[in-house]
Amino acid sequence: MLSIGSVVMGVSDVPRAAAFWTAALGYVPREKTKDDWVVLTPPQGSSGVQLALGLSRTPLQEHPRVHLDLYADDAAAQTAEFERLVSLGARRVDWDAYPEDPDFVVLADTEGNLFCVIDTSRG
Numbered sequence: 001m002l003s004i005g006s007v008v009m010g011v012s013d014v015p016r017a018a019a020f021w022t023a024a025l026g027y028v029p030r031e032k033t034k035d036d037w038v039v040l041t042p043p044q045g046s047s048g049v050q051l052a053l054g055l056s057r058t059p060l061q062e063h064p065r066v067h068l069d070l071y072a073d074d075a076a077a078q079t080a081e082f083e084r085l086v087s088l089g090a091r092r093v094d095w096d097a098y099p100e101d102p103d104f105v106v107l108a109d110t111e112g113n114l115f116c117v118i119d120t121s122r123g
Helices: 014-025 075-087
Strands: 006-011 037-041 050-055 068-072 104-108 114-119
Touching (some): 006 014, 068 075, 075 104, 075 114
Parallel strands (some): 006 050
Antiparallel strands (some): 037 050, 104 114
C-alpha cells in the first residue's frame, strides 16, 4: 500500500520558505538547506508528512489545485495560530470562496503559497 511521504511546494526563495515553515510547523531540515531544494521533516520522535520545498519559477495560481490544511483544536487555538503565523510573515488572503460562517481562514506563506488554518472543533 502507498502512503504520502512528502507534500512538495514550489517556491521562489527556498531558504526564506524553509525558515517560515520550520518556524510555523516546528519541522527540521532533513539535510542542509540548498538554494534549490530542502525537505523538512517532523521533529525527532514525531510522525507526520514531510514538506519539500523546491525552487520554482512558475507563477502562483490564484486558486491552487493543491494546498495545505493545518488543523487547530478549537477557535481559540485557530486564532492564536493565525496570529503566530502572521507574525512569522504569513498574510491573510481575501478569499473569494468563503462560505457563510467558515471554519477556516486562508493565509499565504512568505512565498505566496496558500494554506488554511481550520478550527476542527466545528466538525
